[in-house]
Amino acid sequence: MNETIETMLNHRSVRKFKDEKLTLEQIQVIVESAQMASTSSFIQAYSIIGVTDPEKKKKLAALAGGQDYVAESGHFFVFCADLYRHSLIGKWENTDVEDSITSMEKFMVSVIDASLAAQNAAVAAESMGLGICYIGGIRNHLDEVSELLETPSHVIPLFGLTVGVPDQETAVKPRMPFQSIYHENSYRYDEQVVKTELDEYDEAISAYYHGRTSGKRTDKWTGQMANMLEKKNRMYMKEFVEGKNFAKK
Amino acid sequence: MNETIETMLNHRSVRKFKDEKLTLEQIQVIVESAQMASTSSFIQAYSIIGVTDPEKKKKLAALAGGQDYVAESGHFFVFCADLYRHSLIGKWENTDVEDSITSMEKFMVSVIDASLAAQNAAVAAESMGLGICYIGGIRNHLDEVSELLETPSHVIPLFGLTVGVPDQETAVKPRMPFQSIYHENSYRYDEQVVKTELDEYDEAISAYYHGRTSGKRTDKWTGQMANMLEKKNRMYMKEFVEGKNFAKK
DSSP states (O other): OOHHHHHHHTOOBOOOBOSOOOOHHHHHHHHHHHHTSOOGGGOOOEEEEEEOOHHHHHHHHHHTTSOHHHHTSSEEEEEEEEOHHHHHHHHHTTOOOHHHHTSHHHHHHHHHHHHHHHHHHHHHHHHTTOEEEEEGGGGGGHHHHHHHHTOOTTEEEEEEEEEEOBOSOOOOOOOOOHHHHEEESSOOOOHHHHHHHHHHHHHHHHHHHHHHTTTSOOOOHHHHHHHHHHSOOOTTHHHHHHHTTOSOO | OOHHHHHHHTOOBOOOBOSOOOOHHHHHHHHHHHHTSOOGGGOOOEEEEEEOOHHHHHHHHHHTTSOHHHHTSSEEEEEEEEOHHHHHHHHHTTOOOHHHHTSHHHHHHHHHHHHHHHHHHHHHHHHTTOEEEEEGGGGGGHHHHHHHHTOOTTEEEEEEEEEEOBOSOOOOOOOOOHHHHEEESSOOOOHHHHHHHHHHHHHHHHHHHHHHTTTSOOOOHHHHHHHHHHSOOOTTHHHHHHHTTOSOO
């Protein structure tokens, strides 16, 4: 196994950081790694906003649900789906790009582009011994986040990535078994097969929590998911996304 | 610079592969690396379908727009947004999860989850000396792709990833300058600033094509984007996505 794969298999989210800011060089290497991810037809439909202003970081931490480590990390990146440049290009080149850039297809392209870039950033940071945590919580209040970061139409902040020197030891969380996530040639949709596989996974997850909490927690994954998905969360999103001129047609 | 960052900065798409299949061990390491990517609230809202059946690979290559290297690669992975398991969990746990899993928010979660996983897979493959190319072309005909791979409701094949032993030397394509993709604290939306930055990038891209084609091509990036986005591509996507019970509300 090589160093790169070892870095990825060793991933765990870090939510407590030492009080050390990233250097400009570290930020540049992380962003350049992000940029070298694949991009659909070279469209590069994303932007990265680095938040260093302490007031803005505090506000973002609060908007993300009181996650203090957003403010207290070494650096906070926000990854955005971005077709704003492309809308300007349409204007400059006198070309009608509006139907295209407001389509569901190009929304998917920009979300995928931003995510591929972000994962390269995450792996680059971890390869340097830094810890990371994705912050989906910024989607709690995207209207306020957009205002704070002054993002125009055709731009949506998707998630944050907090990066810094780890100040805690966390454990690698066991993922679904290989055979549950990986299908060959056809999707295995048979309900009984899925049930049997997830029963097995539930046991592994229960054992994981049991071990980490001296028996206090024994949640199953399926139970966690049912509890989480029962809540109707961020149901404003469709209107927000369309309001930013994405996924309208 | 460490090996991992070197691997990422050295990325180029590979579209010609030697006739060597990936081993089961390679496939497993790639999938396990994918699985260790971050996932929103541990939801793991994606699946990976490995296509090995030669007939299916040929059909997928044709559906993706006649990209023969899809059929001729060492392995072809298809990454899917997947909330099918979660819909079953709702049923088993007698919990109403339908509003949640059909929301725009959870569509974004599953597209992001699948993309983070895919990028780990891509980096894992490249770290082993393999070449990769993402295949967005499967979105040309998602109805037929879904039928071929037998994906149920709540599952959308998003893109392919073709992996194999490279049989061509390709060049690293210059990305947008750091200052164009990276903003600090606020998004720089001033049109003149964006124009000046993209003019500079256009020159770099023209020089890149000029150098690689002995002066035959000198396209600018902005011109490429205007030409591409003028075409209304995959405009069926919104209806398709909603038909699969994603992003409906």
